[in-house]
Amino acid sequence: MTTQVRRPAQVLAAVERASDALDLFGRASARLRRLVPFDAAVWTATDPETGLVTAPMLVENMGSGEGCAAYWESELLEENVVPFRDLARAAVPAAGLRAATGDLPARSARFRRLLGGQGVDDELRAVLRIGDRPWAVVSLFRMRGGTAFGPDDIALLATLSGPLAGRLRRFARPSGADPEPGGSAPGLLLFDEHGEAASINEEARRYLALLPDGPSMPSALGVRLPIWLIGTALQARAIAGGRDRGSARVRIRTRDGGWLSCRASCLSGPGGRPGPVALVIEPATPADLAGIVAQAFGLTPREFEVARLVAGGLSTAEIAAALVISPHTVRGHLKAVFGKAGISSRGELVATLFTERHQPATGPAAGPM
The missing domain is CATH 1.10.10.10 (Winged helix-like DNA-binding domain superfamily/Winged helix DNA-binding domain)
Structure with a gap:
């Protein structure tokens, strides 16, 4: 077996016994670090129909939830080099920031605004996909003093895209558990025109308590808001601003094995300008889940x-x-x-x-x- 074949096989063997998506991320990251050294990483599941981030998310050595929120805000609302939405459709689903910018990473708003100030020297990112369905995205970071990710590193991560996505999608299958039925009243979160959480109903608070652990942001409402919900609200702003034509919707698996559907839309402000964002959380319907x-x-x-x-x-x-x-x-x-x-x-x-x-x-x- 050649080295090029053996390297991805090592990663896939490491994840074969993963119990869930978060366990898979941890196993894959640990093995990949031996083959492609990196200092920090972000692994996150995505909704395969919209590409938006969802649970679970694994963040290694990249600071607080506040920094994580800024990262996804830049990803969705700013002009960036090799955004995930482009990688999801590209012939090769992986790219290095320095390689893509001719060794001038400051061409990317993400680097200028965030990564450079955090001491990042290069980012290797990929979409884990099957066909045109993205099941996860991953970013690997090297800090200053390290070398840039090379062609072999990019090729390895691209090779792993389909096989890892194939293993991830198994975890979206029904668990066989039958949670006790509950009320179906929708939860509502309202974000003001600056992106700050402004109001929430009690149903939304109950649904938030069902979500799995992960990076989150504090709010003035007394609850922490998971990055997945913040990303969905940001996507609604991106659509309203003409930056994307996608859908601001994500399905999230809960602690008890059920599913919630989260949809966001941007309301109109004075003069037709984008205004507040309304985010609705409710139990996923059979139609919501049939495709996934x-x-x-x-x-x-x-x-x-x-x-x-x-x-x-x-x-x-x-x-x-x-x-x-x-x-x-x-x-x-x-x-x-x-x-x-x-x-x-x-x-x-x-x-x-x-x-x-x-x-x-x-x-x-x-x-x-």
Whole structure:
């Protein structure tokens, strides 16, 4: 086995027994540090449909949550070199800051505003993706006095993109747990035109208590706001300012194995200028989760479409007519879905991909963030 093949194999072997996404990040980071030395790192899951950061997030040697929030604000609202949104679509999903700027990292607003002042000399970043679906992003940092990340370092991280994403998406599968049903009233957070949290309802406080631990920011409301929610609100501002056409929405897995859906939109201020941002948190619906669960099982778009029509009650003949394919092809797709999801009937298919059993409980708060 050549060195180029052995190096990624070492990382993948290290993560094979990871119990969850955060454990995978820790194992991958520890092994990768031996192959590509770095001083600090940020690993974070992303929503595979929007690319926005979500839980969990692992931050190593990069300071406080305040610095983390500034990093994502720069990422979403400023002109930067190789932003993650571009890497998600690039032929090579990894890039070094110095390599991309001709050894002039100050061309990047992220470096001028943040990284340079923190003593960072170079950043190697990548999107962990399958096709066009990003499951995580990673940034590795070398401080002053170190060498720049070279072509072999970039190539190694790019090689790991798909295999690590494939392992990460397994953790989005239903856990089998059935949390106690709770109220479905939406939580509401309002950010003023300066991005400061201005008001919150009690439902939002309860949902915040269900979120996993991770980098967060203090607020004047008496609660800490996770970076994932701040990033979603920043994305709404980016869309309102014409910097992105994406969606300000993210799904977050809770402490009890359920899911919450968070959506943000920027309201209009005086004269049509962007005003406050409203962020809604509520239990994820089956429609919210069907796509992400299907991707977690590795279903193709056609297989997912067949599964969706099965959930709608259509027969094999009706599905064949709707998709203009043969009944034999429909049965072939269903066989593939059953095999990937580990199920044996249409009823199990609907229960696994399209039921409400993935919603989180909304009972008493689980403790401070």
